[in-house]
Amino acid sequence: xxxxxxxxxxxxxxxxxxxxxxxxxxxxxxxxxxxxxxxxxxxxxxxxxxxxxxxxxxxxxxxxxxxxxxxxxxxxxxxxxxxxxxxxxxxxxxxxxxxxxxxxxxxxxxxxxxxxxxxxxxxxxxxxxxxxxxxxxxxxxxxxxxxxxxxxxxxxxxxxxxxxxxxxxxxxxxxxxxxxxxxxxxxxxxxxxxxxxxxxxxxxxxxxxxxxxxxxxxxxxxxxxxxxxxxxxxxxxxxxxxxxxxxxxxxxxxxx
Ligand code: G
Ligand code: G
Ligand code: MN
Ligand code: NA
Numbered sequence: 093x094x095x096x097x098x099x100x101x102x103x104x105x106x107x108x109x110x111x112x113x114x115x116x117x118x119x120x121x122x123x124x125x126x127x128x129x130x131x132x133x134x135x136x137x138x139x140x141x142x143x144x145x146x147x148x149x150x151x152x153x154x155x156x157x158x159x160x161x162x163x164x165x166x167x168x169x170x171x172x173x174x175x176x177x178x179x180x181x182x183x184x185x186x187x188x189x190x191x192x193x194x195x196x197x198x199x200x201x202x203x204x205x206x207x208x209x210x211x212x213x214x215x216x217x218x219x220x221x222x223x224x225x226x227x228x229x230x231x232x233x234x235x236x237x238x239x240x241x242x243x244x245x246x247x248x249x250x251x252x253x254x255x256x257x258x259x260x261x262x263x264x265x266x267x268x269x270x271x272x273x274x275x276x277x278x279x280x281x282x283x284x285x286x287x288x289x290x291x292x293x294x295x296x297x298x299x300x301x302x303x304x305x306x307x308x309x310x311x312x313x314x315x316x317x318x319x320x321x322x323x324x325x326x327x328x329x330x331x332x333x334x335x336x337x338x339x340x341x342x343x344x345x346x347x348x
Contacts, residue, residue: 095149096155099150103155108135109133109162109166110166111166111167111337112130112334112335113127114130114327115332116185116327117331119324119326125182127184127340128187128219128327131159133146151189151191156195157191157197161201163186164201164202164205165205170337171184172210181215183215185217186216187219188218190221190227193224194227202245203243213244218237218240218246219250220237221250221251222249222251222253222255223254234266241268246268246269247265247267247269248267248268248271249270249271262296262302267302269302269304270293270302270305272290272304272305272306272307275308276289276293277307277318278308281317290306298322305323315330
């Protein structure tokens, strides 16, 4: 129970939690088109704890709604600050967990946050992990995502290709983007199976008028393959690592 209580404390004070931001870029010229907000817990004794470790803990102990709401509020506060500073204005994408989707507080938290910080919904994108669509409650998700998208939030399916879900949902869900999981990018360009899958996803997405962003792009060879295959958006260490807001701001100030 130690760690849960420490997470409760971190949430209550807000001081040990932070968002890091990773750029999403045009493949061709490297232009910044978006930022993914990634949650970090700087634990006073254990150092950085990955969300892959503490999000399941938060879900098990009923903390996910408040953690998710903290992320939304923090991302919107950051967007408001960047607006005031005249920094590049691109959408910030937050990860939305299955529980946040199914507990149903998401719409209210988003609307309240946007109003509080004076941010238009188009600047806050929602990344929904594909595994959400496997859940038996997934039938309720389409109309709710429809409402959020009509309000103006861009919507992406995260970890696309890893969730073993049916492709039928691509027809039913109101989506803007597929985030091609980095598992398919890792062994490019040599792995013929991955190359075939990536090519097929890009062709399918073109037909469905969905954008595709390749995740986990780390090498020039991967980028060259993706460019030849017609993928226009990328995210990965080759372009940028997730960074605290202050470091991003320092970079932006250097480059203008
Ligand atoms: O940033 P990193 O690679 O450590 O992230 C590990 C996992 O945690 C990824 O699957 C990522 O989507 C998830 N994650 C990061 N930040 C958040 C968040 O704010 N909310 C949710 N639900 N998941 C997050
Ligand atoms: O599940 P999701 O796609 O949200 O996970 C995002 C995670 O992927 C982030 O925690 C980030 O640290 C990690 N990530 C981003 N770019 C790269 C990359 O180029 N290589 C690797 N190995 N991980 C990456
Ligand atoms: Mn993500
Ligand atoms: Na992903």
